[in-house]
Amino acid sequence: MADEDVQRLLCDHRYGLAFELILQRYQKKVFHLAYSILKESANAEDVAQDIFVKLWQVLPLYDGRAAVSTWLYAISRNTALSALRAGSYRKTLPLENCNSPVTDPEAGLRCRQLREVLPLLSQIEQEVITLFYLQDCSVDDVVGMLDMPAGTVKSHLHRARRKLAEYMRS
Amino acid sequence: MNCREAQEIILASFDGDILQGERNDLDKHLSACAACSDFATSQTRLDLLLREQIIAPKLSVSFKAAVRATVAAPRSIMLPAWLPDVAYGAGAVAGLALSAVLLPFAVPTVITIGTSVAIAAYLLQTFLRTALQQSIE
Numbered sequence: 001m002a003d004e005d006v007q008r009l010l011c012d013h014r015y016g017l018a019f020e021l022i023l024q025r026y027q028k029k030v031f032h033l034a035y036s037i038l039k040e041s042a043n044a045e046d047v048a049q050d051i052f053v054k055l056w057q058v059l060p061l062y063d064g065r066a067a068v069s070t071w072l073y074a075i076s077r078n079t080a081l082s083a084l085r086a087g088s089y090r091k092t093l094p095l096e097n098c099n100s101p102v103t104d105p106e107a108g109l110r111c112r113q114l115r116e117v118l119p120l121l122s123q124i125e126q127e128v129i130t131l132f133y134l135q136d137c138s139v140d141d142v143v144g145m146l147d148m149p150a151g152t153v154k155s156h157l158h159r160a161r162r163k164l165a166e167y168m169r170s
Numbered sequence: 171m172n173c174r175e176a177q178e179i180i181l182a183s184f185d186g187d188i189l190q191g192e193r194n195d196l197d198k199h200l201s202a203c204a205a206c207s208d209f210a211t212s213q214t215r216l217d218l219l220l221r222e223q224i225i226a227p228k229l230s231v232s233f234k235a236a237v238r239a240t241v242a243a244p245r246s247i248m249l250p251a252w253l254p255d256v257a258y259g260a261g262a263v264a265g266l267a268l269s270a271v272l273l274p275f276a277v278p279t280v281i282t283i284g285t286s287v288a289i290a291a292y293l294l295q296t297f298l299r300t301a302l303q304q305s306i307e
Contacts, residue, residue: 019241023234023237023238024234027229027233027234027237028229031227031229031233032226035227041227041228044227045229045230045233048229048233049233049236049237049240052237052241053237053240053241056241110219111219111223114219114220114223129220129224130224133220133221133224134224134226137184137185137186137221139185139186139187154182154185154187157181157184157185158178158181158182161181161184161213161216161217162181164216164220165209165212165213165216168212168216169212
């Protein structure tokens, strides 16, 4: 298991080294998780930083009952959702800039449509679909990051796809 | 295969969950069902759009350094909130004991008067501290 070395370091109270390994290994995923909730990269980065600082403070409390990654993702999701609820971050779409060439007006239109319909999904559907594409279409990654059964993740994904296609048609 | 099953397989195919047998049955169904064929087309278009538009943002190069700098900063020492009360209580008890021994009055009198004064002083300082905190907040 990938986290075994981190767990061993934590058991030996070698928090500095354990923290460094976690930071190295999970910085990108924690950032993506924050981004899937906050939908803006600068704010997601600020929150990702807060998450690691919080992790550093609670590292001695790790009791080994859950995997380090599960524990970290739970801290990450709670911190990002709190930041979102606090309203200090704008609640827009994950598509900060439409990635379509100026010369392709149809692609631009589809992108704008997507920007309009994504917020119509529930919070968890937005998170799942954003994470799925951020994590190179890996359901397993999303399962780990949201600590949900694979069936639940897939059902959120399928519902989100149906809704998006429906909204974009109307 | 009915339309509901066909659409579930179409959706599952984007998660990488489709078996060869299911693919064959789906193709057969799609060739005969215009509604499911449209569904497959719109879902494929949506998948392409999502792949194109949901791009992983990049963490700034200074991210790790910023995290390390923050966690390396010395933490301010937070004293427990109950500490002043305990310190006051301990000081009062010590002062009373000393007064009972040193003052040329009867011990019960010194303890009664000393305790009354200590309690009154404690209530007064608590009131002043609370008022000060509220004015700061």
